[in-house]
Amino acid sequence: MNIVVCVKQVPDTSDPDTEVHIDSTGRGVDQSKFSFVINEADNYGVEEAILLKEKHGGEVVIVSIGPEAANQVIRMALAKGGDRAIRLEDEAFAFSDVYATAKILQSAIKDIEFDVVMTGCMASDDGYAATGQTLAQLLGVPHAAYVKSVEVIDEKTLKVGRELEGGLLEMSEIKMPCVLTIQTGINEPRYASFKGIREASKKEIKIMDLAATGLSSDEVGENGSLSVLKGYSMPEVGELAEILEGDASETSTKLATILKEKGLV
Amino acid sequence: MNEIFVLAEHRQGELREVSLELLTLASKLGPKVTAVLLGSGVDEFANKLASYADRVLYVDDSMYANYVCSAYQAALSELIKKEKPGLVLIGNTGQGSDLIPSLAVELGCPFTTDVISLTLEGDKPVAVRQFYGGKINGTIEFKDAETYLIGVREAAVPAEELGKSGEIQKIENPITTEITVQKFLEYVEAAVGEVDITQSAMLVAVGRGIREDKNMPMMEELAQVLGADLAGSRAVVDAGWLPPDRQVGISGKTVKPKLYLAVGISGAFQHVTGMKGSELVVAINKDPDAPIFQYADYGIVDDLFKVVPALIEKIKELKG
Ligand SMILES: Cc1cc2nc3c(=O)[nH]c(=O)nc-3n(C[C@H](O)[C@H](O)[C@H](O)COP(=O)(O)OP(=O)(O)OC[C@H]3O[C@@H](n4cnc5c(N)ncnc54)[C@H](O)[C@@H]3O)c2cc1C
Ligand SMILES: Nc1ncnc2c1ncn2[C@@H]1O[C@H](COP(=O)(O)O)[C@@H](O)[C@H]1O
Numbered sequence: 279m280n281i282v283v284c285v286k287q288v289p290d291t292s293d294p295d296t297e298v299h300i301d302s303t304g305r306g307v308d309q310s311k312f313s314f315v316i317n318e319a320d321n322y323g324v325e326e327a328i329l330l331k332e333k334h335g336g337e338v339v340i341v342s343i344g345p346e347a348a349n350q351v352i353r354m355a356l357a358k359g360g361d362r363a364i365r366l367e368d369e370a371f372a373f374s375d376v377y378a379t380a381k382i383l384q385s386a387i388k389d390i391e392f393d394v395v396m397t398g399c400m401a402s403d404d405g406y407a408a409t410g411q412t413l414a415q416l417l418g419v420p421h422a423a424y425v426k427s428v429e430v431i432d433e434k435t436l437k438v439g440r441e442l443e444g445g446l447l448e449m450s451e452i453k454m455p456c457v458l459t460i461q462t463g464i465n466e467p468r469y470a471s472f473k474g475i476r477e478a479s480k481k482e483i484k485i486m487d488l489a490a491t492g493l494s495s496d497e498v499g500e501n502g503s504l505s506v507l508k509g510y511s512m513p514e515v516g517e518l519a520e521i522l523e524g525d526a527s528e529t530s531t532k533l534a535t536i537l538k539e540k541g542l543v
Numbered sequence: 544m545n546e547i548f549v550l551a552e553h554r555q556g557e558l559r560e561v562s563l564e565l566l567t568l569a570s571k572l573g574p575k576v577t578a579v580l581l582g583s584g585v586d587e588f589a590n591k592l593a594s595y596a597d598r599v600l601y602v603d604d605s606m607y608a609n610y611v612c613s614a615y616q617a618a619l620s621e622l623i624k625k626e627k628p629g630l631v632l633i634g635n636t637g638q639g640s641d642l643i644p645s646l647a648v649e650l651g652c653p654f655t656t657d658v659i660s661l662t663l664e665g666d667k668p669v670a671v672r673q674f675y676g677g678k679i680n681g682t683i684e685f686k687d688a689e690t691y692l693i694g695v696r697e698a699a700v701p702a703e704e705l706g707k708s709g710e711i712q713k714i715e716n717p718i719t720t721e722i723t724v725q726k727f728l729e730y731v732e733a734a735v736g737e738v739d740i741t742q743s744a745m746l747v748a749v750g751r752g753i754r755e756d757k758n759m760p761m762m763e764e765l766a767q768v769l770g771a772d773l774a775g776s777r778a779v780v781d782a783g784w785l786p787p788d789r790q791v792g793i794s795g796k797t798v799k800p801k802l803y804l805a806v807g808i809s810g811a812f813q814h815v816t817g818m819k820g821s822e823l824v825v826a827i828n829k830d831p832d833a834p835i836f837q838y839a840d841y842g843i844v845d846d847l848f849k850v851v852p853a854l855i856e857k858i859k860e861l862k863g
Pocket of ligand 1: 817
């Protein structure tokens with residue numbers, strides 16, 4: 279079973295020190311202080327692909343659009359069991375929307391004989407939750423989004439569970455080749471072993487620029503997009519919480535007193 | 544713009560509220576509004592939708608009894624090609640979000656997802672959506688096209704009674720071939736646990752900020768001295784620190800306790816959806832910009848590893 283996994287390097291937004299500031303262009307954010315990690319859902323995608331490979335054989339190919347620094351998340355996916363990788367990078371890719379991004383991914387994937395392409399269900403930075411479904415349509419294959427369980431039925435068929443509101447699982451069958459967008463919590467992502475990390479440094483990361491994709495500059499970036507991010511703005515915030523000031527001893531005393539006054543303690 | 548299509552969503556025999564929210568939004572944009580319904584045995588839904596739309600276009604066929612992307616996409620692309628609405632609104636739900644991108648690409652329509660506010664400038668939509676877990680907003684515009692497709696976030700706009708009496712048009716199924724690439728099997732309900740957090744009077748909700756499983760006992764102690772139950776964000780459930788039935792949010796439970804004490808939770812919209820109806824919300828988070836503070840009555844901006852132990856002691860003292 280040949281599986282392609284799309285991984286994106288994203289800023290670590292769970293780190294309290296990751297501050298998001300709009301840059302001077304108004305269309306970007308200041309990335310200078312970010313620490314980068316693999317997108318959370320993509321980490322589960324990598325694990326699911328490796329689990330399937332361990333059970334059914336085949337190859338796992340990691341694909342990422344991103345700068346050289348993204349090699350770090352790619353290497354980690356290779357260390358866990360990915361076989362080879364493709365990284366796409368070109369200045370012309372900047373300001374690509376979901377559609378253009380999916381075209382770039384498709385250019386790398388179309389020549390691979392895949393059974394399944396996995397993406398994360400959502401990237402934590404832009405949160406479109408749309409790239410996998412878009413890619414499926416470009417590849418001309420069916421897809422299932424928010425996948426929380428995968429079972430191989432036969433050579434051509436998977437049984438998948440899509441997670442809906444309230445945690446309800448929608449079970450269905452889907453024919454391969456197909457695209458699955460993987461939801462967090464589907465498995466327990468492993469840590470890379472030292473041996474894996476050593477071996478990963480020898481595995482191939484093929485670099486593709488615009489010319490290598492076979493796409494023209496009109497097909498990527500803002501020109502190749504259907505939607506355009508005009509600019510970022512700070513959200514209008516409603517009434518903010520009353521912040522209790524002081525050190526931990528003071529704030530905890532204030533909070534305990536409030537809870538007591540409200541009859542909750 | 545000639546008209547706006549709104550896709551009605553139903554599941555397990557119920558018309559979902561998001562359908563009425565989107566019809567409310569559409570009715571404020573100006574053009575004529577058509578509710579589009581695919582289902583099986585859904586006359587009743589069509590009647591209900593008629594009071595929120597100028598027209599209801601519906602297909603009644605067993606192939607639409609449950610959502611299947613390939614079938615829905617095939618039918619909708621035929622309808623949209625034929626009727627050429629200027630704008631199509633679909634709820635950005637587990638169903639809609641699955642469907643929007645591939646449908647849009649098939650039709651060549653500009654699209655975007657998870658929109659929280661939408662306006663029309665002439666015939667073109669301008670959409671606002673969140674980035675970076677709700678820390679900033681972005682404004683999205685579109686290339687010129689005949690039809691635009693927009694996924695609108697659930698509960699972004701409250702549904703209002705519109706008192707319309709739209710014309711109901713039941714039409715032939717535009718799809719005559721059988722869909723074989725995908726097949727619906729069944730729904731599996733989320734497992735129930737020993738404690739029903741939707742009934743809890745007080746909840747201590749744990750987020751990824753606690754960092755490791757070994758810090759859970761501290762949170763258990765806080766819950767215990769308060770007489771509260773433990774709940775958590777999806778991140779904590781995914782990590783296996785709490786069982787799935789303790790998850791609060793869009794893919795977990797909706798809770799309305801007297802006290803919701805959120806510790807190390809950022810306040811992503813998917814989480815907040817499940818707790819914003821709580822009576823009193825208190826958040827402890829190191830990051831002053833964490834969106835959770837927008838939903839809290841009281842906040843402490845500090846390291847939870849300092850505040851929680853102190854708070855446990857203070858509550859013990861108060862209780863004597
Ligand atoms: C389809 C879908 C459905 C989802 N459904 C749900 C759902 O039902 N429920 C849900 O919760 N999420 C859901 N999510 C995930 C959601 O988007 C967020 O990823 C999740 O809520 C984040 O959990 P968190 O706040 O615990 O972690 P993070 O967002 O990582 O936040 C951790 C917070 O801890 C703070 N922190 C770190 N260290 C400390 C410290 N020492 N002291 C104090 N504070 C600290 C940080 O400042 C940060 O704000 C869903 C996502 C998708 C795509
Ligand atoms: N630059 C990228 N490189 C590789 N994969 C990506 C990229 N952008 C998005 N994806 C994939 O698409 C998924 C969904 O992203 P999004 O639609 O932006 O929320 C991510 O989890 C990734 O798997």
